[in-house]
Structures are given as structure tokens and as C-alpha cells.
Amino acid sequence: MFKGALKIVRECANLRAGENVLIVTDPERYSSALMVAAAARAIGVEPVIASMSPNQLDGQEPHPLVAQLMTSGKVDVLFMMVTRSIGHSRAAIEAVRKGARSLSMTKFEEEQFYRGGLLADFEAQKPQCDAMASKLTQARVARLTSRAGTDITFNLEGRNGNSHSGIVREPGDVTALVHIEANISPVEGVSEGRIVVDGSIPNFDIGVIHQPIELIVEKGNVVSISGGPQAERLRKILARNEGEGIYNIAQLAVGLNPECVAFNGQFSNEHGVYGSCHIGIGTSETIGGSVRADLHFDVMLQAPTLTLDGVDVVKNGEVLV
Structure with missing residues (x-):
């Protein structure tokens, strides 16, 4: 675990002596946060740990006092281990x-320090992640299909792709561990x-x-949800929390971590499964869109085909970039 934590602070966060580090966590993730804190101390940095109760839903704001620390302008490296x-x-x-270098580590489990996506060579994968983000930036129209029946189009014109390579180097850099993903926020109201x-x-x-869940999208919003018990759970949760933007098609992303080989239920693993694609729903303003909602969630597709302006960049789960 400690070896993995050292990799996080040294290679992923590029943590340097004298920097201010804030680790935001909660009781369920506190032991993992302590491991990252110990790794920071091992290289001469004394971190601050701020613990709060978990939010009800992904995408909500942190506790106001925690938010004050996050936005103080004094944080060089921000770990969000919640x-x-x-x-x-x-x-x-x-x-x-x-100016904070930001690393989101949602639901990071102790075994992930030594098994799975963190074993990736983030430096080696960065060029491919950057290249995919560049392809997304250059594209005007994206079409995502799958053998399971997905067929959806997105307008990407004027939007910039984001490379979340697992590495942050400069002030304002953002990533998530252990994802390795390239993503973009499609134009609202069009998908x-x-x-x-x-x-x-x-x-x-x-x-x-x-059991597959079917989402029908019209004018950039999910308008129906159907399937088995998991679909019904999703539908009920959203119905209880209806508010502006929660059905917005917010994100198109490609997983690019070769150490994430299959979906296993771990939050960060799912985002990084190599050759998968996922669609984010809800808030988009964090990734280049304009929608602020009370939540953000992602739906993952196996072995999809992603076509940008008529050219495949992922074909049945094979990455072609």
C-alpha cells in the first residue's frame, strides 16, 4: 500500500517539498487518506486532512468549511479521497x-494501492491520452455505437477535449485516479x-x-430509462432528486488504462477500462460545458465503437489512436 501511495504523490501528483497539500476525505476513506498523507510526509511534505461526512450523491458540493479550504488559493495539491x-x-x-493541481480519487479502496489501475505506466500512457483528447477537440460530430444497441450522436463543435492522464504537473492541472481517460463535453441540447x-x-x-439499461436521449437530455431492477433503481433515484440539468448529456469519454481490463464495481476502475466509453450525465461545467446540476453520474459501455467525423477512433473496444 505504501509503495502505491508513494507512486501517487511522486509520479502522479509530482509533489515537491514546501508545497501545501490538502486531502479531503470522509470516515469511509480515512485509512486510504492516511496512507497518502504518510507518503507525503515521507518526502518532506506535511499535509492537511479535512474529513467530512459523505454527501448523498456524486457531484454535490463539499461541506462549506471544507470548500473554504479548497478555494483558499493556498492549496498546491488537492486530493479528493471521498x-x-x-x-x-x-x-x-x-x-x-x-492554481491547485487536482486529483480526484473517489471511492479509492485500499487494495487499489497495489492492484489494478495504479500499476499502469502513467507516463507511457500519457501520449495516447493526449492524442485522444486532441482528436475529440478537432472533431465536429461524434457517433457512439455498440453491439448491445447503443447508437447516439453528439455535436462537439467548439468544445475542447480533456486529457486526464493520471498525472498533474502544472498549476490548474486536473486528473482522476486511476482512470486514464480522454473526455469532452458535447454541445448542450443536441445529442x-x-x-x-x-x-x-x-x-x-x-x-x-x-441486465442492460436503455436510456433514450432527445435534444440533449435523457427522456426515458428502462430495463431491469438496476434501471428501476436509477430511475427512482433521479426522480427523487429532479432538478435543472440532472438529465443533461454532459460528457463523452474513452477509458485508456491498460491495467483496467474489466468492469469490477470499483469506481475509478470503471472509468479507465481500456477501450470502453462512458457517458456522463448532469453537471458539465467542470469539463467545458455550461450546465450546473445537483449531481453527475456516468454510464459505462463495453466494447463500443466511437466515430469522429466519420473516422473510427475506437472499434469494438479496440483503441485506434
């Missing part, structure tokens, strides 16, 4: 705007089609999908 993601919060946006979720939904404790 049970419910705060990476899409306005506090996280402001921390980055004020149209059908999403068949056959991989995972790491949010809302839904996990690996046992």
Missing part, C-alpha cells in the same frame, strides 16, 4: 482556477439517440450491470 465524488463541484472548479448501458454505473451503488 465516497461521493466532489470532483464536479464548484469548489473543485475554484480550487483549480486558483440524440439510444444508450444501452451494459458495463457499469459506478454511482448510486449500482455497480456492474446485470
Whole structure:
């Protein structure tokens, strides 16, 4: 575990002596946070740990006092090791705007320090992640299909792709561990089609999908959800929390971590499964969109085909970039 924590602070966060480190956590992730704190101390940095109760849903704001610390302008490196993601919060946006290097580590489990995605060579994978983000930036139209029945189109014109390579080097850099993903926020109100979720939904404790969930998208919003018990759980959770933007198609992403080989229920593993794609729903302003919602969640697809302006960049789960 400690070896993995050292890799996180040295290679991923590029932590340097004299920097201010804030670790935001909660009781469920506190032991993992302590391990990262110990690694920071081992290289001469004394971190501050701020613990709060987990939020109800992914994408909500942290506790106000924690938000004050995050947005103080004095944080060089921000670790968000929480049970419910705060990476899409306005506090996280402001921390980055004020120069923090940000690493989201939602639901990071102790075994992930020594097994799975953290074993990746992040430096070696960065060029591919950067290249995929560049392809997304250059594209005007994306089409995502799958053998399971997904067929949805997105307008990407004027939007910039984001490379979340697992490495942050400069003030304002953002990533998530152990993802390795390239993503983009499509133009709002335009996406149209059908999403068949056959991989995972790491949010809302839904996990690996046992019976495909069908989402119908019209004018950039999910308008219907159908399938088995997991679909019904998703539908009920969203119905209880309805608010502006929660059905917005917020994100298109490609998983690029070769050490994430299959969906297993772990939050960060699911985002990084190599050759998978996922669609984010809800808040988009953290990744280049304009929608602020009370939540953000992701739906993962197995072995999809992603076509940008008529050219395949992922073909049945094979990455072609």
C-alpha cells in the first residue's frame, strides 16, 4: 500500500517539498487518506486532512468549511479521497482556477494501492491520452455505437477535449485516479439517440450491470430509462432528486488504462477500462460545458465503437489512436 501511495504523490501528483497539500476525505476513506498523507510526509511534505461526512450523491458540493479550504488559493495539491465524488463541484472548479493541481480519487479502496489501475505506466500512457483528447477537440460530430444497441450522436463543435492522464504537473492541472481517460463535453441540447448501458454505473451503488439499461436521449437530455431492477433503481433515484440539468448529456469519454481490463464495481476502475466509453450525465461545467446540476453520474459501455467525423477512433473496444 505504501509503495502505491508513494507512486501517487511522486509520479502522479509530482509533489515537491514546501508545497501545501490538502486531502479531503470522509470516515469511509480515512485509512486510504492516511496512507497518502504518510507518503507525503515521507518526502518532506506535511499535509492537511479535512474529513467530512459523505454527501448523498456524486457531484454535490463539499461541506462549506471544507470548500473554504479548497478555494483558499493556498492549496498546491488537492486530493479528493471521498465516497461521493466532489470532483464536479464548484469548489473543485475554484480550487483549480486558483492554481491547485487536482486529483480526484473517489471511492479509492485500499487494495487499489497495489492492484489494478495504479500499476499502469502513467507516463507511457500519457501520449495516447493526449492524442485522444486532441482528436475529440478537432472533431465536429461524434457517433457512439455498440453491439448491445447503443447508437447516439453528439455535436462537439467548439468544445475542447480533456486529457486526464493520471498525472498533474502544472498549476490548474486536473486528473482522476486511476482512470486514464480522454473526455469532452458535447454541445448542450443536441445529442440524440439510444444508450444501452451494459458495463457499469459506478454511482448510486449500482455497480456492474446485470441486465442492460436503455436510456433514450432527445435534444440533449435523457427522456426515458428502462430495463431491469438496476434501471428501476436509477430511475427512482433521479426522480427523487429532479432538478435543472440532472438529465443533461454532459460528457463523452474513452477509458485508456491498460491495467483496467474489466468492469469490477470499483469506481475509478470503471472509468479507465481500456477501450470502453462512458457517458456522463448532469453537471458539465467542470469539463467545458455550461450546465450546473445537483449531481453527475456516468454510464459505462463495453466494447463500443466511437466515430469522429466519420473516422473510427475506437472499434469494438479496440483503441485506434
